[in-house]
Amino acid sequence: MTLKDSAAREAYLKTLLDTVDEAYKAARTEVQEALDAAARETGTRQISVALPNGVEIAKVSLTSGTAETKVVDEEAFKAWVMKHFASEIERQFVATVRPAFAKKVLTELTAAGGTEWADPETGVIHDVPGVASRPARARGHRMTFAETGRDAVMAAWRTGQLAGVALPELTGEPIRCSRCQGEDGPDALCDACARPVP
Template identity: 50%
Template sequence: MSLKDTARTVAVLSTLHAAIGDQLKTAKRELETGLKAAKAETGTQKIAVSLDEGQDVGTVSLVQPKATAAVTDPDAFTAWVIENYGSEISRRFVTEVKPGFQKKILEALTAAGTAEWADPETGVIHEVPGVTMQGRAAYTRLTVPDTGKAAIAEAWRAGRLADVALPELTAGGES
């Protein structure tokens, strides 16, 4: 392939990629909105993805990550560590909790699902100030195994994806 042919290929693929990318973002937002609504209405969190003839090529799932512990009030958290675990404090121009200790506490709180921490050495249960459990946004996960990808590629080559709304390319690349 000549350099000119390669440049043409890159220009065509880049234009198509941009147009499809914009449409993909919109479709993913619609899918996530639809899955959230389905979960609220019927409890559905996972659907099969099928081609026109009904062959399943993958699945789409609504994933709801567990809440994680986060330091939301660094001063309160640092004061608690100073009072209870002074050796875990680094003193410079600024007083701060050692990153390793903070990570250990946050991981334990995340695993427990609460801002209460049980000291493994003393058994004392601490209500850890300055830390709250924060929910994370649900998102969709698309799973298309290699067999599904092959089936989609074959359907594309055979012209059986006419019902999929592909972007219209206009002058100037606007879609």
């Protein structure tokens, strides 16, 4: 393969990759919105995924987001520690809060879900400045493929079963499978692509 051929192949694949990536992100957003709605309305947190011919290929499960308290104003947090816990300040060229103390306070604030921290030695409750609870990971979902799920998807793509479902923009119009040639009929379904056949 020449350099020109290799570069052309890279260009083709990059174009397809970008198209697939954009479609994937849109589909993932759509699934997340539908899962969130299903969880609110019916309590559904998991669904099965199947090919058009009914072969189950994966499960999609709702995951919960997590929150984490972080320092958002270093100076305010440091001033609070200097005032109330001066021994936890490390003096270098600049004064900084000892990492172990910051980690301890932030971990306890995360667990408490707020910005009030109780000094375990004195019992004094401090409203800690310069910190905020922010999502560390957004609520999402995960897809778990069946053992042969990915192979089944690739086979379905090669036979045209997914042409009208996944990325029809790559083909211009739906590809019909070689078994039924896409001839629609009223009675039976093609067992390869699940389309009506004469």
